Amino acid sequence: MAFAFFFAAAAAYTGLADGLIGLTRGQDYTNAVNTGRVDSNGAGPRVLVTGATGRTGAILYQLLKADGRVAEVRALVRNLTKAREVLGCVRCDASEGIYVGDVTNLSSLLVPARGIDTLAIAAAVGFHASEEVMKAVEFLGVENQAAALAAGRRAGVALSSLRVLLVSSAGTTVPNPPPYTGGKILFWKLNAEAALGYSGMGAVVIKPCGLVDGPAGAAPLGTGFDDNLPSAEFTVSRADVAAVLAEAIVERAAGLRFALCNGKKGSAPTTDLAALLKGARRPWAQ
Secondary structure, rough: OOOOHHHHHHHHHHHHHHHHOOOOHHHHHHHHHHHHHHOOOOOOOOOEOOOOOOOOHHHHHHHHHHHOOOOOOEEOOHHHHHHHHHOOOOOOOHHHHHHHHHHEEEEEHHHHOOOOOOOEEOOOOOOOOHHHHHHHHEEEEEHHHHHHHHHHOOOOOOOOHHEEEEEEEEOOOOOOHHHHHOHHHHHHHHHHHHHHOOOOOOOEEEOOOOEEEOOOOOOOOEOOOOOOOOOOOOEEEHHHHHHHHHHHHHHHOOEEEEEEEEEOOOOOOOOHHHHHHHHHHOOOOO
């Protein structure tokens, strides 16, 4: 289904969403979002994390919940039992910012997205999934999530001021990638990256090397473009990916698409994530 269709649907739902959003910051909030700043009243980003019970999404969710610069954090999950185990919720409902939804079903995303200004997409499937499922989740599902973000924005909030962040993968520009690097799934991830590029929203696409477990801030990190990867190890911890995402969210970063991998072995661990994001821009944009 074409991306244009989803945004047409988003426009149709906007009036309904505006009538139901229960935000209280009014024009101060709208101005803070449109100018890309966090104002003195704490009108920080309002974030929906999808794939929030996954290994990367769960870390990101907890980081954002603990960050005083973030006004609100919601989680989109598929299983409430898992949400209770992974996210530590009690009621595990909207009162705690927990929503059940399916990224392949646009209508299930509209309520979770009402009133948010930032979408962090960590929902994904494995490369063993069928190609039909890959396309539905990795590409069309990303379009659905972007459409829901557009539909749910407050009146007066410009589309271009919204932020959408995607955890994609390194290797999406490699023709015919072998299965051990991701195989066919990388084609659909590349389509999702392209779709966000013409969504009209401020986008950040992080393309991690092979994801591994481990703490954040324990390794040097490097960024690269066009799948010119900055490391011979070709790995990066999920915690580091989540930390970089969280920094991009609070900075309201946009216009970024880069590989993220462990940097040169023996180098000092990366602790200045703002500097990392600045270095992740093309030279002419720094």
